[in-house]
Amino acid sequence: MAERKRRLVSDELTAAALELLTVKGFDVVTIDEIAAAAGVSKRTFFRYFASKEDVVVQFLADLGTGMRAGLAARPVGERPSVALLHAVSVPVRACGDHADRALRVVQLILRTPALLARFLERQARWRDELTAELALRQGLDPDTDLYPRLAAGMALTAFDAVLQRWSDSDGSEDPAELTARAFAVIAPALDAP
Amino acid sequence: MAERKRRLVSDELTAAALELLTVKGFDVVTIDEIAAAAGVSKRTFFRYFASKEDVVVQFLADLGTGMRAGLAARPVGERPSVALLHAVSVPVRACGDHADRALRVVQLILRTPALLARFLERQARWRDELTAELALRQGLDPDTDLYPRLAAGMALTAFDAVLQRWSDSDGSEDPAELTARAFAVIAPALDAP
DNA sequence: TCGCTGGTGTCACTCGGTGTCAAGATGCCC
DNA sequence: GGGCATCTTGACACCGAGTGACACCAGCGA
Numbered sequence: 001m002a003e004r005k006r007r008l009v010s011d012e013l014t015a016a017a018l019e020l021l022t023v024k025g026f027d028v029v030t031i032d033e034i035a036a037a038a039g040v041s042k043r044t045f046f047r048y049f050a051s052k053e054d055v056v057v058q059f060l061a062d063l064g065t066g067m068r069a070g071l072a073a074r075p076v077g078e079r080p081s082v083a084l085l086h087a088v089s090v091p092v093r094a095c096g097d098h099a100d101r102a103l104r105v106v107q108l109i110l111r112t113p114a115l116l117a118r119f120l121e122r123q124a125r126w127r128d129e130l131t132a133e134l135a136l137r138q139g140l141d142p143d144t145d146l147y148p149r150l151a152a153g154m155a156l157t158a159f160d161a162v163l164q165r166w167s168d169s170d171g172s173e174d175p176a177e178l179t180a181r182a183f184a185v186i187a188p189a190l191d192a193p
Numbered sequence: 194m195a196e197r198k199r200r201l202v203s204d205e206l207t208a209a210a211l212e213l214l215t216v217k218g219f220d221v222v223t224i225d226e227i228a229a230a231a232g233v234s235k236r237t238f239f240r241y242f243a244s245k246e247d248v249v250v251q252f253l254a255d256l257g258t259g260m261r262a263g264l265a266a267r268p269v270g271e272r273p274s275v276a277l278l279h280a281v282s283v284p285v286r287a288c289g290d291h292a293d294r295a296l297r298v299v300q301l302i303l304r305t306p307a308l309l310a311r312f313l314e315r316q317a318r319w320r321d322e323l324t325a326e327l328a329l330r331q332g333l334d335p336d337t338d339l340y341p342r343l344a345a346g347m348a349l350t351a352f353d354a355v356l357q358r359w360s361d362s363d364g365s366e367d368p369a370e371l372t373a374r375a376f377a378v379i380a381p382a383l384d385a386p
Numbered sequence: 387t388c389g390c391t392g393g394t395g396t397c398a399c400t401c402g403g404t405g406t407c408a409a410g411a412t413g414c415c416c
Numbered sequence: 417g418g419g420c421a422t423c424t425t426g427a428c429a430c431c432g433a434g435t436g437a438c439a440c441c442a443g444c445g446a
Contacts, residue, residue: 002392002443009393030432041395046434113314120313121306143361146371149354150378157346161339168336178339185343189382195412195423202424223401234426239403 010048012038017055022104026056026112053118059105061122063091068129076137081187083137084155085179087130092162092175103171110167123160127152151190158182203241205231210248215297219249219305246311252298254315256284261322269330274380276330277348278372280323285355285368296364303360316353320345344383351375 016037020029031052035045049055071087095102109115130152135142142148162178209230213222224245228238242248264280288295302308323345328335335341355371 006393031434032432042433043396043435044394047393050434052433116317117310117314120317121310124309124313146354146358146375147378149357150350150375153350153353154347154379154382157343157350160346161342164342165339182339182343185340185385186347186382188385189347189379192378192381199424224403225401235402236404236427237425240424243403245402 009038009040009044013040013045013048014055014059018059018101018105018108021056022108026052026108026115051118053115056105056108056115057118057122060091060102060109060119063094063102064122064126066090066094067126068133071130071133071137079191080134080138080151081183081190084130084134084151084190085183088155088159088179088183089176091159092179095163095166096175099171103167106163107167110164123156127156130155154186154189158186202231202233202237206233206238206241207248207252211252211294211298211301214249215301219245219301219308244311246308249298249301249308250311250315253284253295253302253312256287256295257315257319259283259287260319261326264323264326264330272384273327273331273344274376274383277323277327277344277383278376281348281352281372281376282369284352285372288356288359289368292364296360299356300360303357316349320349323348347379347382351379 013034017029017034020034020037031045032042034055035042038045045055049058067087067090070090071083074083074086095106109119127149131142131148134140134148134151135145138148140148158179161182162175165178166173166175206227210227213227213230224238225235227248228235231238238248242251260280260283263283264276267276267279288299302312320342324335324341327333327341327344328338331341333341351372354375355368358371359366359368
């Protein structure tokens with residue numbers, strides 16, 4: 001019950017923030033403005049989000065959370081390129097589902113340096129998680145073998161390229177198809193003996 | 194002459210900043226403190242560096258600037274994996290040269306979220322440059338073909354993995370050898386038909 | 387009704403970052 | 417050497433992000 005109210009305030013805040021930021025630009029909008037639009041005080045904003053960037057980035061970050069789970073769910077014998085393709089497809093599909101809102105968020109992030117920076121930092125954490133999961137799958141030691149970290153990095157590189165292309169095309173290109181094409185390029189390295 | 198003085202102040206500032214930040218931690222040191230240690234005012238600090246992160250990140254960023262040039266200098270017929278290996282080797286060698294200072298900077302960046310974020314943002318710009326240069330080399334259109342961006346991303350992934358491992362080993366592992374091993378992993382995708 | 391708990395607004399504060407202006411240093415030409 | 421233009425700097429005021437402290441007001445069980 002109190003949980004539902006918290007969720008409601010959080011949603012109100014993100015909605016107000018995304019609306020204002022995408023329309024007016026990241027730098028010119030103040031936290032006071034966002035908080036006022038959501039009907040709360042600036043102090044309350046910071047009780048829900050750690051920073052101004054967070055309110056945007058967390059929207060995408062939630063999409064990335066399922067990636068490790070998506071990888072863990074794949075059968076152990078599967079080729080890494082296929083397993084990673086499915087893992088990356090989780091956030092990609094999520095983008096396709098909320099295409100309208102997701103596209104605006106992605107475009108905002110990619111053209112705002114401060115947001116891009118924070119987004120990439122989040123992604124670095126996903127990479128650590130993917131690395132651990134991959135090492136587990138393949139029975140490799142991530143402290144001696146470079147493969148797990150490189151494979152995770154390549155998968156996220158593919159993800160970034162897809163987002164970039166999707167954003168540049170204003171959503172006209174199909175994310176799933178882009179992902180498949182990107183993985184076709186990196187697969188030879190992922191599946192090498 | 195005035196140029197030399199500017200350079201001197203800049204060096205003084207970076208030296209003071211790196212000393213204070215590595216010893217006391219990024220968050221607890223203020224700009225006033227750094228400026229005072231360098232014998233200038235806070236206002237002057239911001240005439241040399243755009244932000245608190247910049248004074249650290251620029252140190253590494255300068256190393257990355259030569260990467261595109263390093264790639265452009267390679268013969269056109271060379272396999273992408275070899276050309277990119279040489280391009281990435283430029284900043285890697287630079288790290289090896291100032292090993293003591295570079296190692297402290299890298300470790301500081303990798304363990305400070307705000308610095309990591311800004312560093313990755315810089316790297317995203319290197320990736321754009323590498324992408325353009327690669328597209329030029331191979332006669333590909335970076336707006337239709339995914340390969341240039343993916344190849345650039347993979348090379349930087351290798352670079353990141355090297356930095357990470359070098360940092361974790363406190364400099365005991367050889368960066369050049371790590372780079373060679375990393376490129377051996379990603380080469381199959383870089384050189385695919 | 388009392389007391390407890392959790393979310394909220396207000397206020398004061400620190401610090402990163404910027405615009406403005408006056409003062410000083412440098413260099414150049416006469 | 418005396419002016420003059422240019423560049424750099426410090427001082428000050430200011431804005432916005434982010435934090436800590438505290439009082440306030442629900443709801444809720446005893």
